[in-house]
Amino acid sequence: MMLQGVGLRKYFPAARGLALxxxxxxxxxxxxxxxxxxxxxxxxxxxESGSGKTTLARLILLLERPTEGALLFDGLAxxxxxxxxxxxxxRAVQAVFQDPFSSLDPRMKIEHIVAEPxxxxxxxxxxxxxxxVAEVLQLVGLRPDSGALYPHEFSGGQRQRVAxxxxxxxxxxxxxxxxxxxALDVSIRAQILNxxxxxxxxxxxxxxxxxxxxxxxxYLATRLAVMYAGRLVETGECEAIYADPxxxxxxxxxxxxxxxxxxxxxxxxxxxxxxxxxxxPPAGCRFHPRxxxxxPECRTTEPVFKEIRPGRITACHLY
Amino acid sequence: MTLLVVEDLRTHFFxxxxxxxxxxxxxFGLDAxxxxxxxxESGSGKSVTCLSxVRLVPEPAGRIVGGRVLLDGEDLLAKTPAQMRRIRGKQIAxxxxxxxxxxxxxxxxxxxxxxxxxxxxxxxxxxLRARVLEALSRLRIPAAASRLAQYQHQLSGGxxxxxxxxxxxxxxPRVLIADEPTTSLDVTIQAQYLELLDDVQHATGVAIILVTxxxxxxxAIADRVAVMYAGRIVEIGRTIDIFDHPAHPYTRALLRCLPDxxxxxxxxIEIGGQPPDLARLPPGCPFASRCPERQSRCEIEYPPAVxxxxxxxxxxxAVPALEARAG
Numbered sequence: 001m002m003l004q005g006v007g008l009r010k011y012f013p014a015a016r017g018l019a020l021x022x023x024x025x026x027x028x029x030x031x032x033x034x035x036x037x038x039x040x041x042x043x044x045x046x047x048e049s050g051s052g053k054t055t056l057a058r059l060i061l062l063l064e065r066p067t068e069g070a071l072l073f074d075g076l077a078x079x080x081x082x083x084x085x086x087x088x089x090x091r092a093v094q095a096v097f098q099d100p101f102s103s104l105d106p107r108m109k110i111e112h113i114v115a116e117p118x119x120x121x122x123x124x125x126x127x128x129x130x131x132x133v134a135e136v137l138q139l140v141g142l143r144p145d146s147g148a149l150y151p152h153e154f155s156g157g158q159r160q161r162v163a164x165x166x167x168x169x170x171x172x173x174x175x176x177x178x179x180x181x182x183a184l185d186v187s188i189r190a191q192i193l194n195x196x197x198x199x200x201x202x203x204x205x206x207x208x209x210x211x212x213x214x215x216x217x218x219y220l221a222t223r224l225a226v227m228y229a230g231r232l233v234e235t236g237e238c239e240a241i242y243a244d245p246x247x248x249x250x251x252x253x254x255x256x257x258x259x260x261x262x263x264x265x266x267x268x269x270x271x272x273x274x275x276x277x278x279x280x281p282p283a284g285c286r287f288h289p290r291x292x293x294x295x296p297e298c299r300t301t302e303p304v305f306k307e308i309r310p311g312r313i314t315a316c317h318l319y
Numbered sequence: 320m321t322l323l324v325v326e327d328l329r330t331h332f333f334x335x336x337x338x339x340x341x342x343x344x345x346x347f348g349l350d351a352x353x354x355x356x357x358x359x360e361s362g363s364g365k366s367v368t369c370l371s372x373v374r375l376v377p378e379p380a381g382r383i384v385g386g387r388v389l390l391d392g393e394d395l396l397a398k399t400p401a402q403m404r405r406i407r408g409k410q411i412a413x414x415x416x417x418x419x420x421x422x423x424x425x426x427x428x429x430x431x432x433x434x435x436x437x438x439x440x441x442x443x444x445x446x447l448r449a450r451v452l453e454a455l456s457r458l459r460i461p462a463a464a465s466r467l468a469q470y471q472h473q474l475s476g477g478x479x480x481x482x483x484x485x486x487x488x489x490x491x492p493r494v495l496i497a498d499e500p501t502t503s504l505d506v507t508i509q510a511q512y513l514e515l516l517d518d519v520q521h522a523t524g525v526a527i528i529l530v531t532x533x534x535x536x537x538x539a540i541a542d543r544v545a546v547m548y549a550g551r552i553v554e555i556g557r558t559i560d561i562f563d564h565p566a567h568p569y570t571r572a573l574l575r576c577l578p579d580x581x582x583x584x585x586x587x588i589e590i591g592g593q594p595p596d597l598a599r600l601p602p603g604c605p606f607a608s609r610c611p612e613r614q615s616r617c618e619i620e621y622p623p624a625v626x627x628x629x630x631x632x633x634x635x636x637a638v639p640a641l642e643a644r645a646g
Contacts (some may be wrong), residue, residue: 048505049476151583185360185594186532190576190587199588212506215535219578219587239583256510257580258535262558270514271507274475 001075002206003037003060003093003174010055010067014279018136027278029055032069037174042200042207044221044238046214046253050275051227053210057176060087060208061095079125087119094167100159104151110137111147114166138196139202157188164195168203177209181216193219214257218242226250229276229286232305234314246314249287253283285317293318320392321420322526323349323372329366330371333379337598341367341381345548349494351522354527356537356558359547362594365530368547369496372528373411374403390493408438412487416499418479422471428455429467432486439490454489455482455602457522459515460576477508480513496532515542534577538562543630546570549595549605550591556631566625566633604635612637 011026030052031134037043045053058064059071062078071078073089074251081089094117098102104113114133141163152160159173160180167175180196181189197220199205211217217224221238222279226247234247252269276282282289288298295317324571330342342364349355357365369540370376371383374395388395398406407413415421422431432451436442442450454596458481480500487495497516503508517540520527531537537544537558545555546567554567565571575588592609597599604610607617617636625638 023329048507157593186534186573187360187576187590187594189578190589191591193578194587196590213578214506215578215580218580218583240581252507254580256506258533258539259573259581260534260538260577260579261562261581262538263562268510268514270510272511274477274508275505 001036002039002073003208004033004072004075005033005035005056005059006070006072008033008035008056008059009067010059010064010070011050011067011285013300023307025279028230028281029278030059030066030083031281033227033230033232034069035235037172037206037208039173040200040204040206041222042209042220044061044209044217044224045174045227046211046217046224047227048212048253048275050278052230053227054178056227057095057178057208057210060176061093062089069162085301091117091119091170092173094170094172094174095176095178095270096160096163096180098182100151100156100289101183102164104159106151108150109147109260110154110162111296111318113151113162114147114169117170119164132169133165136168137162139168139199140165141188155188155266156184157191160184160192161195164192164199168199171203172205173207174206177211177220180209182213189216196220213265214254216258229281230278232289232315233310235246236312240312246312246319247287247316248293248318250314252290252292285315321348322351322391324387324389325349325368325372326387326389327366328371328388329384330367330376330381332381334598339597340550340600341597342371343600345386345547345550345552347552347555349526349547351493351526352524353542354520354529354540356529356541356544357547358534358537358544360532360594362551362597363547364547365547366498369413369498369528369530372494372496373407374398374400378379386581389572405439408435408487408492409490410492411494411496412490412492414480414484414487414495414497414500416502418476418483419471419503422479422483424471424542426470427467428469428471428474428482432482432489435486436489436511445560450489452535453633454485457471457488457519458482458485460485475508477511477604480504482510484512484516488525490527491523492526494526496528496530500529501536502533503533509536516540523558535580546573550597551605551634553606553635554633556627556633556638557629558628560629560631564631566627566631566638567635568612568637570611570633572609572611598609 008030009032010030014024014027047053059066086214102274111133114127118129133147138144140160184240205315224238224241225232226234228249234250245254252271255269270289276286284300285303288294297317303317305313305315306319307313308319325400326346328342328345330357332339332341345368359365372388379574436450452463460466460481501512515562541558544561545552548569554570565574572590576590590609601619603620604622607613614636621638624632624634626632
């Protein structure tokens with residue numbers, strides 16, 4: 001397994017009051033999540049705001065340290081990394097963020113933006129860096145000579161291509177895509193989704209795709225992890241989950257996603273209430289206050305992960 | 320009689336770079352109790368069209384330079400600013416995308432909604448309070464009475480959008496303009512809101528203009544759809560016709576390029592290129608440079624609207640030929 005997260009927790013201290021130094025509690029952004037990403041696959045992580053999906057992405061990118069749990073890369077724990085391991089990891093794991101208007105420095109030329117992740121001791125020096133930049137610009141469908149331009153000279157879709165080129169320049173094995181098409185116009189989304197899929201086929205990349213857009217996730221993901229209030233509720237093969245969601249939250253989430261045809265207006269499961277407060281999540285199953293199938297045990301006992309069918313794992317007392 | 324008629328509306332922005340034709344000849348009608356979706360990408364003119372209807376185009380850069388907006392036969396573009404203030408909120412109300420920025424953070428929910436009801440209904444005291452609570456409970460805001468003293472930052476995103484809609488619906492407007500009302504909401508909260516909007520429409524008969532870029536929302540709640548591109552409506556018709564028999568190449572391309580939650584597509588058919596610069600629109604059809612069915616005259620002359628059945632219209636030189644092929 002290329003990347004493995006084991007029992008990841010991330011607690012943030014809640015805003016401190018006047019009582020000096022004393023935290024008012026913990027925001028449990030991520031509360032015991034385990035994931036695996038294999039070479040060449042796309043793990044889609046879907047969930048709503050506050051589900052912890054972005055925190056998980058930040059842990060994978062080593063932008064945050066987990067409060068508890070471990071992240072393993074090629075079997076080696078990231079918190080035991082030596083300097084060289086860390087440099088290797090940073091080259092192997094790259095990111096593309098949601099908004100290409102804020103993720104590219106407006107005062108840098110494209111060639112410098114794209115070359116930035118290259119290590120200082122790149123070996124070949126400037127000439128080779130320039131060559132790598134031209135190469136990845138071409139890979140993402142930009143003219144190789146567009147390196148001399150600035151971000152404002154590009155449209156949103158082209159900027160996202162620049163961001164993808166920057167992620168590719170270190171020849172990574174895994175790219176974390178955090179809502180990669182959410183900020184883009186409808187007609188541009190298809191261009192970027194197709195590009196990402198094509199690059200994956202060509203270069204054998206693995207993706208972790210964070211998304212609240214269930215249609216885009218279905219297009220790219222091979223496996224899916226559904227999150228709710230800091231925890232995983234269901235994982236499995238993407239197509240199997242879309243065809244037959246097991247967890248009541250997954251069922252509601254998929255039924256709330258609107259199909260692209262008026263004839264398909266089906267019975268929607270409209271959930272009451274809202275996502276729980278991450279400082280004080282409900283006891284038992286975190287979804288029970290909104291769950292149409294909640295039973296007494298759901299209020300008291302947290303469900304454990306069970307393999308219901310081969311490859312289909314969910315945490316729910318119904319099974 | 321059609322409740323709202325928009326005829327050849329033109330709203331331009333006069334900037335240092337030249338004239339941006341944000342809305343450039345938009346016409347449509349709206350009946351009581353129906354939902355018309357305006358769909359299009361950023362810069363297609365959907366929001367500016369809505370702002371023009373209520374005469375809130377940011378001046379002096381923007382100006383409505385032509386057309387008519389008839390509400391019950393009366394031209395809103397001929398009204399004085401004072402008359403418009405009485406129409407906005409009472410006859411035509413608006414809900415915007417982000418209630419975080421559209422609700423004044425310094426005022427309580429109670430004072431925000433009370434102000435609207437007092438101004439338009441002239442109520443005072445107990446009847447005023449009763450009407451305010453009724454407006455909040457119609458949008459199924461739980462514990463309405465205790466919300467009056469709260470500020471918008473104390474509410475969740477979904478609840479804020481309900482408050483915003485309660486304010487908009489408080490004076491029983493004839494037309495509700497909802498500009499991307501669910502874009503900042505999560506999917507399960509979006510589902511709650513859309514269901515609520517549908518209930519409110521059934522209860523009050525309000526006509527809704529829904530601005531969105533999401534064809535899933537269109538399919539779910541719109542009766543009719545107007546597809547906008549570069550400041551014009553390129554196709555308009557019943558929702559089922561737009562999805563089943565899209566006539567304009569842009570509409571067809573849009574519907575083909577979307578990932579669908581219902582089925583896994585192996586490859587999306589992309590639309591090449593970019594939307595045009597509105598300050599430098601070509602003389603012909605602005606979609607021509609991206610259009611797979613481009614003919615030589617497309618680049619010279621803007622196509623007239625071609626009528627098909629049930630009010631289905633499209634502005635495209637290729638449309639008559641397509642219809643003949645289908646028939």
